[in-house]
Amino acid sequence: MPELPEVETIRRGLNQFIMKQKITKIDVLCAKSFQGTPTLGYVTDIRRFGKALVVDLDNKNSLMIHLRMTGQLIYDGEERYAAGHPSDNFTDKLPNKQTRVILEFENGTLFFNDQRKFGFIRALPTAEVPNDKFIKKLAKEPWSMTADELYAKLQKHKNSPIKATILDQTIICGLGNIYADETLFEIGIHPESKSGALSPKDAESLLHAASEVMQKSIDSGGSTMATYVKADGTKGDYLEKFAQVFRREGKPCPKCGTEIVKIRVAGRGTHICPHCQRILS
DNA sequence: CTAGGATCCTGTCAGC
DNA sequence: TGCTGACAGGATCCTA
Secondary structure, eight states, X not given: OOOHHXXXXXXXXXXHHXXXXXXXXXXXXXXXGEESOOOOOBEXXXXXXXXXXXXXXXXXXXXXXXXXXXXXXXXXXXXXXXXXXXXXXXXXXXXXXXEEEEEEESSOEEEEEETTSOOEEEEEEGGGGGGOHHHHHOOOOGGGSOXXXXXXXXXXXXXXXXXHHHHOTTTSSSOOXXXXXXXXXXXXXXXXXXXXXXXXXXXXXXXXXHHHXXXXXXXXXXXXXXXXXXXXXXXXXXXXXXXXXXXXXXXXOTTTOOBOEEEEETTEEEEEOTTTXXXXX
């Protein structure tokens, strides 16, 4: 679930709360959620690779964390910092039914919650991080990629719908279901368009839109996540104020007023303006 | 090699 | 009320 902007928001939050702190104990409540051998030490760095986080420790080991669809990281210390899959339980008493791993720190506790158990924490030597089978395959993030590079990849997957192509982290890194829909809306391209139908200029505007959409979300302090449950416990309007099309089916397109429609593309729920987004051919 | 569909798992919601 | 199927902010595996 969390896409690049949410994971970056989590990274910044954790940087504030667990950097230089020592992990004193790790409790694995669900074996599937923790790969490798738990390891204790001081946090020396918190890095992000696409949608994955890597917590480096001073003992030459690292903890790679991938939240997948429903992962949450909630730090409970003097104050609580919660981010990840949005839900009411950000304010729950923890651990709860969805808590899979508990990392104890000197001054607080980090809970890894994950309803569907698709996410995981993986312990590995820090030196092996660049060779990790997931991290190794990641493509560049949109702001680091040239239009020529993207265009070449689109040609390589010319028969796949463009939405499926930009969800593939080995082609372009960071987009998930929300930002893919938002990006394609911004550039007025229908998600079912074949990737090969995009021109080099389309590739350029896609990169630009993807960068802007994700950067805007990061800049708003993870409006999509961290502020979802406000201090008083009420729900924030994290998607409402951000999304132009995502989960806005039945509502008017912000550009032209046509009703937004939900369809299915590449096996995922997909939101479009049928007037602004035409199928390229 | 690419493309498309099933699959991992739990929870919620719409429809009967 | 209780059941059923569809679906979910991701990625991998299997098949054609």
